[in-house]
Amino acid sequence: MEKVAFKASNVFSDISRFINLLKDLKKSKIQVEGLDSLMTELNKKLNDQNNWKLNTKLRFKNINKKDLKIPEQILQNVKEIILELKISITEKSYTVNSICDSIIQDRNVVYGVQFVTYGKTADDLEKYKMSWHLDKHIRNYDNDDGRGKGFIHPEYHFNMGGFVLTKSNDFNFGNVLLTNTPRICHPPLDIILSIDFVLKNFYGVRVKNLTDSNQYKKIISTSKQRLWRPYFICVANHWESKRFDDLNIEVNFAEKIFGEV
Amino acid sequence: MSKHITYLYFDDTPRTADQVKENLESESLSIIVRREEPWKEIIAYLLDNEATFDGLILDWRLDASEDSNADFSSEALAQHCRRLQVDKVNGRGFNKSFPIILCSSQPGFKSIHQKDTTSEDLFDGVFEKNHLEDKEDFLLSLIESYEILAKKNVKVEEIISLSETEQLKIDNGLIRKINEIKEKQPHETVQFLNKEVINKNGVLIGEDVLLTRLGIKNDSEGWEFLKNELSIFRYKGVLSSVERWWSDLIEEWWSENFDGTTLKFLNAQERIQYLETKYENLKDSLNEQELSFGADSKEFWTVCRATGVPLAEMDGFIIDEHQHYSWQDKGYICLEEAKDETFRGESWNALLPYEEERLKSYFEDNV
Numbered sequence: 291m292e293k294v295a296f297k298a299s300n301v302f303s304d305i306s307r308f309i310n311l312l313k314d315l316k317k318s319k320i321q322v323e324g325l326d327s328l329m330t331e332l333n334k335k336l337n338d339q340n341n342w343k344l345n346t347k348l349r350f351k352n353i354n355k356k357d358l359k360i361p362e363q364i365l366q367n368v369k370e371i372i373l374e375l376k377i378s379i380t381e382k383s384y385t386v387n388s389i390c391d392s393i394i395q396d397r398n399v400v401y402g403v404q405f406v407t408y409g410k411t412a413d414d415l416e417k418y419k420m421s422w423h424l425d426k427h428i429r430n431y432d433n434d435d436g437r438g439k440g441f442i443h444p445e446y447h448f449n450m451g452g453f454v455l456t457k458s459n460d461f462n463f464g465n466v467l468l469t470n471t472p473r474i475c476h477p478p479l480d481i482i483l484s485i486d487f488v489l490k491n492f493y494g495v496r497v498k499n500l501t502d503s504n505q506y507k508k509i510i511s512t513s514k515q516r517l518w519r520p521y522f523i524c525v526a527n528h529w530e531s532k533r534f535d536d537l538n539i540e541v542n543f544a545e546k547i548f549g550e551v
Numbered sequence: 552m553s554k555h556i557t558y559l560y561f562d563d564t565p566r567t568a569d570q571v572k573e574n575l576e577s578e579s580l581s582i583i584v585r586r587e588e589p590w591k592e593i594i595a596y597l598l599d600n601e602a603t604f605d606g607l608i609l610d611w612r613l614d615a616s617e618d619s620n621a622d623f624s625s626e627a628l629a630q631h632c633r634r635l636q637v638d639k640v641n642g643r644g645f646n647k648s649f650p651i652i653l654c655s656s657q658p659g660f661k662s663i664h665q666k667d668t669t670s671e672d673l674f675d676g677v678f679e680k681n682h683l684e685d686k687e688d689f690l691l692s693l694i695e696s697y698e699i700l701a702k703k704n705v706k707v708e709e710i711i712s713l714s715e716t717e718q719l720k721i722d723n724g725l726i727r728k729i730n731e732i733k734e735k736q737p738h739e740t741v742q743f744l745n746k747e748v749i750n751k752n753g754v755l756i757g758e759d760v761l762l763t764r765l766g767i768k769n770d771s772e773g774w775e776f777l778k779n780e781l782s783i784f785r786y787k788g789v790l791s792s793v794e795r796w797w798s799d800l801i802e803e804w805w806s807e808n809f810d811g812t813t814l815k816f817l818n819a820q821e822r823i824q825y826l827e828t829k830y831e832n833l834k835d836s837l838n839e840q841e842l843s844f845g846a847d848s849k850e851f852w853t854v855c856r857a858t859g860v861p862l863a864e865m866d867g868f869i870i871d872e873h874q875h876y877s878w879q880d881k882g883y884i885c886l887e888e889a890k891d892e893t894f895r896g897e898s899w900n901a902l903l904p905y906e907e908e909r910l911k912s913y914f915e916d917n918v
Binding site for chain 1: 803816848850863865869871881903904905906907908911915916
């Protein structure tokens with residue numbers, strides 16, 4: 291039997307060590323809520339090492355609002371900025387020579403990473419809001435894909451706005467016209483890479499000691515190896531197929547990534 | 552030591568008790584050995600003579616010898632004493648709280664005692680007799696601790712001996728917890744500190760973990776000097792008869808002294824280099840910790856629970872045990888112990904499920 295590249299235990303063990311490293315954020319006066327329940331989630335016994343699902347919600351606090359280039363007249367109303375990160379991810383293991391999309395999405399499970407920033411006012415209302423999310427294109431699994439009203443849907447794409455903002459009627463949009471934004475092609479993020487995304491986009495130098503450390507970089511690089519190596523090899527294989535003869539590459543993954551199918 | 556301390560020691564085998572007494576007694580500590588008596592008499596004796604002792608030591612089985620007069624268990628006696636420390640029974644009670652120690656020379660006593668946890672919270676210490684014999688410092692510090700904790704409105708600062716500014720630098724959960732329990736009976740705070748703070752790595756660390764974090768071996772020539780330099784970060788609060796250091800204060804000191812680096816993210820060699828630049832006399836006198844079997848990171852942070860070898864968190868396998876409080880560190884074992892399980896059932900019982908699986912795949916990869 292061919293060797294399996296990543297099992298649930300490898301990923302869980304990495305996430306647990308990653309959470310442990312994040313304790314260091316306290317020294318930079320950065321508070322992240324929800325790590326304890328994520329840890330509890332990891333400690334549950336899994337029946338199947340080849341298929342695992344994780345849901346988590348984290349709240350990143352103590353973001354320096356002056357770093358975010360917000361117009362002054364809005365900034366003066368905002369007491370505090372909070373970033374809420376919600377991830378729902380189901381993965382399967384794969385063998386070392388197979389290049390495939392290991393994030394599962396079907397009738398039962400949906401992949402999604404949401405980055406919602408809230409601007410809290412002095413009276414503690416979460417009045418200001420912005421949402422970015424990374425989705426996997428939802429396909430119609432019974433029939434042909436409807437391809438989302440003709441709009442391009444790269445398999446993994448970043449999108450600003452969306453349902454998180456539009457579903458609430460009382461949200462004051464001000465003068466910003468929120469049309470549905472382009473879906474930007476982006477490789478998938480797991481829990482570790484999503485947290486990395488938040489830290490590097492919202493905290494900058496304050497977390498540099500952590501993000502520059504070998505322990506941190508090692509965990510990040512393992513996650514990229516697991517999810518980004520297949521992603522980019524598939525893309526490269528689209529043009530250079532002869533170079534990857536020894537690998538077993540998932541049909542159509544590249545085309546899905548490009549939003550062509 | 553300012554005050555002379557007396558422990559009253561009940562045992563049904565005076566010969567072994569005298570030996571304990573002989574080994575324990577010093578200029579600061581006296582032991583009065585007494586035979587057990589029936590319940591009524593022993594309670595009366597304790598109440599009548601409260602002024603003559605500061606603490607109590609009980610043999611686990613006062614009824615073990617053939618001519619024993621004990622018609623009760625040591626647990627029952629301890630429980631009754633605790634009650635009399637807070638309240639009167641039949642019009643009589645103690646005027647002070649005092650520590651109670653349980654000891655025994657019976658083989659396997661600790662494991663039997665651990666199986667019955669109903670009495671766990673009654674005692675300030677549970678020892679086999681030969682281990683009790685070198686606990687003089689602990690017995691003395693217990694009395695001191697009880698005195699501090701018996702004070703009304705005692706401050707956190709007096710209990711853990713950290714100024715208010717220093718308290719801001721450690722896990723706030725600990726400060727809150729101490730504030731919450733400090734007005735309770737002294738033995739509750741003493742046991743809490745002993746069990747959840749002093750004897751668990753986390754907010755406080757022992758010498759082995761401190762050495763690991765500095766990346767140096769304890770046989771290093773320069774260790775004595777360095778240890779002395781770091782003595783300002785030693786725990787000096789109640790029950791400080793054992794050596795512990797405030798981990799957060801050491802990390803902060805590191806960052807302030809060594810280019811804002813984070814101690815945890817440096818390898819042993821880098822740590823030693825920094826130390827040698829600050830203290831010239833340490834040049835070539837610090838021996839670097841070595842990698843244990845199968846390990847590959849020298850960013851040492853913890854020690855193997857079973858074998859004591861230094862470990863980076865990356866290289867250790869996480870033990871499945873509940874961390875009761877936020878200030879406690881996870882426990883790890885090294886690969887060799889995970890593989891051979893030499894101390895399984897003694898210093899650890901199980902690995903976390905995903906670590907168990909990870910260990911399996913390690914074997915598959917390295918046959």
